[in-house]
Amino acid sequence: MDTKEGLDLIIVGGGIGGVICLKYAKDAGLNALLLERAERIGGLWRDLPSWQDIQFRKEDWTLGTLPLAGEDQPNILGNIEAWAERFKLSPYIRLNAPVTSARPCENGWHITTDAATHEAKWLIAATGGHNRPVVPQVERIDSSILEYHSSALPDPEELRDKRVTVVGGGASAYDLLDLCFAHGARSVAWIYRSTKWMRPTRQSKHLGTDMRVLARYQMLCLPASMLHRLSNKDLRARYAKAGINEVMPEVDFDIRHDQLIPGRPGMIKNFAQIERHRGEVSSLSGKTIKLSSGEELETDLLLWGTGYSVDFGFLGLEVLNKARNLNEISSRCYSRFLSADAPNLFLLAPGVLDTNTSTPWAYAHVAKSIMSHIGGESVFVRPPSHAFTNHFDLVKLLAPQDRGSYPFGIWYLKYLWLALFHPWRRPMPIP
Numbered sequence: 001m002d003t004k005e006g007l008d009l010i011i012v013g014g015g016i017g018g019v020i021c022l023k024y025a026k027d028a029g030l031n032a033l034l035l036e037r038a039e040r041i042g043g044l045w046r047d048l049p050s051w052q053d054i055q056f057r058k059e060d061w062t063l064g065t066l067p068l069a070g071e072d073q074p075n076i077l078g079n080i081e082a083w084a085e086r087f088k089l090s091p092y093i094r095l096n097a098p099v100t101s102a103r104p105c106e107n108g109w110h111i112t113t114d115a116a117t118h119e120a121k122w123l124i125a126a127t128g129g130h131n132r133p134v135v136p137q138v139e140r141i142d143s144s145i146l147e148y149h150s151s152a153l154p155d156p157e158e159l160r161d162k163r164v165t166v167v168g169g170g171a172s173a174y175d176l177l178d179l180c181f182a183h184g185a186r187s188v189a190w191i192y193r194s195t196k197w198m199r200p201t202r203q204s205k206h207l208g209t210d211m212r213v214l215a216r217y218q219m220l221c222l223p224a225s226m227l228h229r230l231s232n233k234d235l236r237a238r239y240a241k242a243g244i245n246e247v248m249p250e251v252d253f254d255i256r257h258d259q260l261i262p263g264r265p266g267m268i269k270n271f272a273q274i275e276r277h278r279g280e281v282s283s284l285s286g287k288t289i290k291l292s293s294g295e296e297l298e299t300d301l302l303l304w305g306t307g308y309s310v311d312f313g314f315l316g317l318e319v320l321n322k323a324r325n326l327n328e329i330s331s332r333c334y335s336r337f338l339s340a341d342a343p344n345l346f347l348l349a350p351g352v353l354d355t356n357t358s359t360p361w362a363y364a365h366v367a368k369s370i371m372s373h374i375g376g377e378s379v380f381v382r383p384p385s386h387a388f389t390n391h392f393d394l395v396k397l398l399a400p401q402d403r404g405s406y407p408f409g410i411w412y413l414k415y416l417w418l419a420l421f422h423p424w425r426r427p428m429p430i431p
Contacts, residue, residue, distance in 0.1 A: 007120035015043020018126035028371035037098035064430040129349035130308035143284035169195040173305030178264035198261040200242040208262020219419035256387040326350040338380035357391040
């Protein structure tokens with residue numbers, strides 16, 4: 001094996017988070033290397049079907065002048081590749097280099113791939129948090145039902161004139177229900193144990209939530225209690241107006257712990273046509289789905305909108321493998337990103353995904369502060385916490401400790417101006 005030593009930093013994962021971290025590592029003058037398992041960068045967005053898209057406007061995804069023509073998968077993948085091209089990162093990226101193990105050693109970390117070993121003082125695990133599709137292990141007895149996870153439905157036209165059943169109560173399930181009506185499913189059934197909050201709207205999904213309003217509230221220092229009252233009053237009124245109170249979550253929305261998902265207009269407009277079942281799938285037989293309640297449904301196509309789990313198995317840390325969700329992992333990190341379970345290890349995605357923010361925006365700020373921390377500033381020192389750090393609150397978390405990136409007083413005026421006056425149709429600047 002070819003062994004490379006003396007690296008300051010290794011980044012595992014070539015999605016948007018890993019690529020942004022590499023950009024800031026090179027800006028900081030670090031000897032850094034990014035290892036990507038596939039033959040091209042892109043992470044999850046490389047593997048998703050072309051109909052998949054982001055939850056919000058393209059102006060809130062992209063930063064600076066990096067091109068982004070639309071919110072769908074081909075455009076998002078192109079934007080990630082544009083980061084590597086714009087900042088000339090390709091020489092520092094190793095493709096077809098899946099990491100089989102990463103273990104702490106005397107000099108920091110010892111990382112093994114199929115073809116080489118590397119040693120680096122610091123490690124960023126940027127392998128994402130949505131990298132293992134979850135499909136419940138139910139009994140299948142001569143089932144002839146066609147099944148897809150939401151990440152693997154190749155062409156929504158397959159739904160046309162079919163009896164379709166969607167399973168799940170979150171963003172993926174809402175997307176699939178919307179697709180059923182957009183592509184002419186003959187009938188639509190929905191199975192869920194519980195539901196997550198969304199913001200009902202008849203506008204385009206990408207206009208369903210406005211993170212810039214949240215930024216204004218945060219920079220004007222509105223107390224969390226006031227945000228909760230305003231949010232819950234608005235959401236309950238929207239559920240009632242849309243006539244979907246039956247699927248409203250049972251507990252109040254709490255921005256410290258819940259992601260606000262934009263509503264899907266097709267799902268809301270056709271809500272009365274959805275055959276709804278509260279429960280779980282217990283078995284599949286022939287064309288029949290049997291539920292835990294004993295109910296039976298006839299279906300042609302079963303769509304699993306059951307989300308993803310995270311896989312940090314290459315780190316060999318049992319406590320991470322036992323975590324049930326991203327927030328449990330992030331709550332074991334100082335200031336949400338520096339692992340408390342291993343030395344010199346940053347876990348990038350758990351503190352960002354499933355929160356109320358744009359992932360490139362968050363990754364850029366975290367990456368900049370990670371490089372400050374590696375350079376000698378003690379940035380990531382706050383005790384682990386179970387609460388989300390949303391959008392501009394992330395800057396308020398980092399700024400007091402990272403004075404190199406956020407000069408005293410000036411940083412607040414800068415971000416207050418961005419929150420109040422930055423044009424709605426322009427992307428935010430690159431930090």
